[in-house]
Amino acid sequence: xxxxxxxxxxxxxxxxxxxxxxxxxxxxxxxxxxxxxxxxxxxxxxxxxxxxxxxxxxxxxxxxxxxxxxxxxxxxxxxxxxxxxxxxxxxxxxxxxxxxxxxxxxxxxxxxxxxxxxxxxxxxxxxxxxxxxxxxxxxxxxxxxxxxxxxxxxxxxxxxxxxxxxxxxxxxxxxxxxxxxxxxxxxxxxxxxxxxxxxxxxxxxxxxxxxxxxxxxxxxxxxxxxxxxxxxxxxxxxxxxxxxxxxxxxxxxxxxxxxxxxxxxxxxxxxxxxxxxxxxxxxxxxxxxxxxxxxxxxxxxxxxxxxxxxxxxxxxxxxxxxxxxxxxxxxxxxxxxxxxxxxxxxxxxxxxxxxxxxxxxxxxxxxxxxxxxxxxxxxxxxxxxxxxxxxxxxxxxxxxxxxxxxxxxxxxxxxxxxxxxxxxxxxxxxxxxxxxxxxxxxxxxxxxxxxxxxxxxxxxxxxxxxxxxxxxxxxxxxxxxxxxxxxxxxxxxxxxxx
Amino acid sequence: xxxxxxxxxxxxxxxxxxxxxxxxxxxxxxxxxxxxxxxxxxxxxxxxxxxxxxxxxxxxxxxxxxxxxxxxxxxxxxxxxxxxxxxxxxxxxxxxxxxxxxxxxxxxxxxxxxxxxxxxxxxxxxxxxxxxxxxxxxxxxxxxxxxxxxxxxxxxxxxxxxxxxxxxxxxxxxxxxxxxxxxxxxxxxxxxxxxxxxxxxxxxxxxxxxxxxxxxxxxxxxxxxxxxxxxxxxxxxxxxxxxxxxxxxxxxxxxxxxxxxxxxxxxxxxxxxxxxxxxxxxxxxxxxxxxxxxxxxxxxxxxxxxxxxxxxxxxxxxxxxxxxxxxxxxxxxxxxx
Numbered sequence: 001x002x003x004x005x006x007x008x009x010x011x012x013x014x015x016x017x018x019x020x021x022x023x024x025x026x027x028x029x030x031x032x033x034x035x036x037x038x039x040x041x042x043x044x045x046x047x048x049x050x051x052x053x054x055x056x057x058x059x060x061x062x063x064x065x066x067x068x069x070x071x072x073x074x075x076x077x078x079x080x081x082x083x084x085x086x087x088x089x090x091x092x093x094x095x096x097x098x099x100x101x102x103x104x105x106x107x108x109x110x111x112x113x114x115x116x117x118x119x120x121x122x123x124x125x126x127x128x129x130x131x132x133x134x135x136x137x138x139x140x141x142x143x144x145x146x147x148x149x150x151x152x153x154x155x156x157x158x159x160x161x162x163x164x165x166x167x168x169x170x171x172x173x174x175x176x177x178x179x180x181x182x183x184x185x186x187x188x189x190x191x192x193x194x195x196x197x198x199x200x201x202x203x204x205x206x207x208x209x210x211x212x213x214x215x216x217x218x219x220x221x222x223x224x225x226x227x228x229x230x231x232x233x234x235x236x237x238x239x240x241x242x243x244x245x246x247x248x249x250x251x252x253x254x255x256x257x258x259x260x261x262x263x264x265x266x267x268x269x270x271x272x273x274x275x276x277x278x279x280x281x282x283x284x285x286x287x288x289x290x291x292x293x294x295x296x297x298x299x300x301x302x303x304x305x306x307x308x309x310x311x312x313x314x315x316x317x318x319x320x321x322x323x324x325x326x327x328x329x330x331x332x333x334x335x336x337x338x339x340x341x342x343x344x345x346x347x348x349x350x351x352x353x354x355x356x357x358x359x360x361x362x363x364x365x366x367x368x369x370x371x372x373x374x375x376x377x378x379x380x381x382x383x384x385x386x387x388x389x390x391x392x393x394x395x396x397x398x399x400x401x402x403x404x405x406x407x408x409x410x411x412x413x414x415x416x417x418x419x420x421x422x423x424x425x426x427x428x429x430x431x432x433x434x435x436x437x438x439x440x441x442x443x444x445x446x447x448x449x450x451x452x453x454x455x456x457x458x459x460x461x462x463x464x465x466x467x468x469x470x471x472x473x474x475x476x477x478x479x480x481x482x483x484x485x486x487x488x489x490x491x492x493x494x495x496x497x498x
Numbered sequence: 499x500x501x502x503x504x505x506x507x508x509x510x511x512x513x514x515x516x517x518x519x520x521x522x523x524x525x526x527x528x529x530x531x532x533x534x535x536x537x538x539x540x541x542x543x544x545x546x547x548x549x550x551x552x553x554x555x556x557x558x559x560x561x562x563x564x565x566x567x568x569x570x571x572x573x574x575x576x577x578x579x580x581x582x583x584x585x586x587x588x589x590x591x592x593x594x595x596x597x598x599x600x601x602x603x604x605x606x607x608x609x610x611x612x613x614x615x616x617x618x619x620x621x622x623x624x625x626x627x628x629x630x631x632x633x634x635x636x637x638x639x640x641x642x643x644x645x646x647x648x649x650x651x652x653x654x655x656x657x658x659x660x661x662x663x664x665x666x667x668x669x670x671x672x673x674x675x676x677x678x679x680x681x682x683x684x685x686x687x688x689x690x691x692x693x694x695x696x697x698x699x700x701x702x703x704x705x706x707x708x709x710x711x712x713x714x715x716x717x718x719x720x721x722x723x724x725x726x727x728x729x730x731x732x733x734x735x736x737x738x739x740x741x742x743x744x745x746x747x748x749x750x751x752x753x754x755x756x757x758x759x760x761x762x763x764x765x766x767x768x769x770x771x772x773x774x775x776x777x778x779x780x781x782x783x784x785x786x787x788x789x790x791x792x793x794x795x796x797x798x799x800x801x802x803x804x805x806x807x808x809x810x811x812x813x814x815x816x817x818x819x820x821x822x823x824x825x826x827x828x829x830x831x832x833x834x835x
Contacts, residue, residue, distance in 0.1 A: 258597040262598050272505070285501055
């Protein structure tokens with residue numbers, strides 16, 4: 001009895017303050033999304049921690065497996081192709097939610113809206129008067145020499161002046177508890193379908209965990225997106241036709257295309273379903289050609305129109321750019337937004353925000369060394385073993401060298417690449433990514449997470465109160481990309497923190 | 499105005515046909531294993547290959563018409579576009595393209611049906627396990643039909659489903675009837691013998707019509723009556739005439755309700771076929787030759803499918819080859835296999 005009391009006391013004074021199946025959980029010194037830090041314990045998750053702790057492990061595990069089966073059966077999957085076979089994989093789903101306090105969300109939301117505003121102003125400027133270049137805020141060649149810069153877009157007037165209608169901002173939390181933006185995905189950010197489907201799954205599998213908690217709804221994303229797309233339609237069209245343009249069933253994000261088309265109630269078309277007549281876009285229906293006014297395209301610029309870009313493209317629509325330039329059809333996102341995805345342009349974003357908005361950034365960047373600049377390169381070479389080196393044009397977590405985890409040979413290889421082509425790289429200090437309790441092999445262990453909120457911009461910007469929390473399932477790793485063995489979590493934004 | 503993409507219409511049409519085909523094939527394999535025997539009492543598997551005019555394809559892969567070879571060819575062989583595995587995989591691929599249009603339940607069931615088919619290996623199709631396996635396939639197909647009935651939104655896409663399913667079903671019934679009549683009609687001495695009766699019984703069972711037939715004809719099993727039943731019975735879901743009625747009705751509704759006039763040629767073609775079948779009688783069919791009549795029906799169905807392709811699926815007449823109406827157009831298949 002006395003021993004029991006002592007054990008309880010120790011548990012209550014220890015960090016994290018958890019019982020039951022969470023009692024052995026140890027965040028290992030990282031900031032924890034469930035528990036905060038020993039010096040700054042999270043208060044908004046107390047109820048959830050209690051409910052979770054009271055569950056039996058066998059039960060948690062059973063529900064987790066049932067959930068994965070459900071995803072597979074419903075085809076909430078991405079497809080991996082090998083020589084002859086196709087394998088449907090699910091994005092591994094961790095059942096323990098990542099919970100964001102109302103206070104934190106307020107900052108994230110305002111920060112994302114600010115960034116999207118700055119990106120749109122930047123694009124309007126670089127495809128217009130190019131004042132920011134003339135004023136020397138960003139090096140000219142960084143924009144004009146960027147492979148994602150589209151000369152065709154210069155002087156094209158866009159509906160509402162908006163280039164980035166859908167933006168996904170990758171955010172991490174450091175050991176100091178602060179949020180940092182890792183990158184802006186301003187081309188065709190994916191993952192929002194998982195945000196909604198993860199929530200559906202949680203609602204079905206863990207009604208007891210969610211009951212009476214004031215978690216903000218994520219199910220109206222499709223409606224909001226549709227509304228914003230309608231706002232882009234050419235003037236004087238009584239009932240604009242919106243379509244979603246997909247590369248087709250072979251695309252690894254095909255599920256998401258289906259999801260979005262369904263949520264919006266619009267046709268999912270492929271390039272072969274569209275045709276141009278007199279610089280207007282039509283889709284081939286059983287009743288003949290039907291006009292199309294707004295295209296949410298999930299095809300990269302390069303493949304959009306074989307007449308304007310890659311002539312080999314089988315996915316695109318011949319002549320689409322002509323219709324677009326004439327304002328006969330709207331594209332979301334606009335052509336040429338890839339300049340802002342660039343990790344070197346990212347490094348300038350705090351300066352870009354100040355330049356256009358006259359405000360300090362609400363969300364910080366990770367300190368970034370631009371290797372195209374002599375100082376940046378020297379610093380990177382001198383501190384290679386402690387830095388993360390990233391290629392500027394890649395996405396999906398490819399080509400990254402994580403100094404502290406790299407072997408001698410990998411570092412040497414990285415050094416050689418930096419010297420040969422410094423403009424292709426940036427480096428950043430290694431962020432001690434926050435962790436979140438994650439079910440791993442019938443144990444609950446800390447795993448690193450990030451967050452991708454989604455922002456939709458038509459006449460104004462709206463941020464989905466939630467986001468894709470990606471989790472690095474492999475112990476110790478910090479790369480969360482699905483192509484590199486990452487999974488995802490349901491992300492709960494609380495209505496209030498009481 | 500209809501906003502249904504031509505590509506979707508074509509996929510719906512073929513999805514219905516592919517599952518109907520898988521269902522028919524499972525019935526035929528099952529019945530053949532349970533009831534059909536040749537004169538020496540062993541199962542005659544060759545007749546099934548003949549039924550689907552697939553001898554050449556079969557002999558490219560196998561030397562003899564053994565149970566093992568035929569069952570593999572029709573159940574598992576994904577290089578055979580007419581196997582159940584292929585039909586289900588193609589149906590699933592069509593459903594995948596149609597996911598924005600169809601219900602989640604409809605997709606989910608086809609997806610897991612296909613996954614079950616993919617898990618099957620040679621030992622799973624051995625003759626002793628065959629009845630159970632065919633039962634499972636039939637059940638999956640019927641679950642599909644049930645889900646479609648309960649969840650498919652009744653717009654023009656639904657009409658393409660109806661047309662596809664009924665054209666395929668009519669075609670399957672002609673083949674079923676043809677092979678028995680053509681190959682198994684025994685020399686005159688054998689007519690009415692116990693063996694003959696069991697074969698016609700098996701034929702009815704593979705069309706799930708044995709009990710319905712018995713309600714009409716409590717005694718006896720005459721080839722003429724069975725043929726009459728499968729051709730002309732307007733109450734039997736798999737009779738050719740009933741299928742033609744349903745497909746004609748769907749085409750008419752397309753014009754009347756959805757103002758789609760492009761399918762006029764297909765509608766005329768099929769209505770004409772239906773009217774001629776409806777005005778026929780089994781005696782005159784037999785005297786003209788059952789095989790010839792069934793052949794003619796198959797050809798008329800193919801022509802209807804061609805007309806549908808020109809009218810709605812964006813198929814151009816000059817690209818139509820001999821095989822085009824028997825299977826999905828190349829662009830569709832390329833995306834699937």
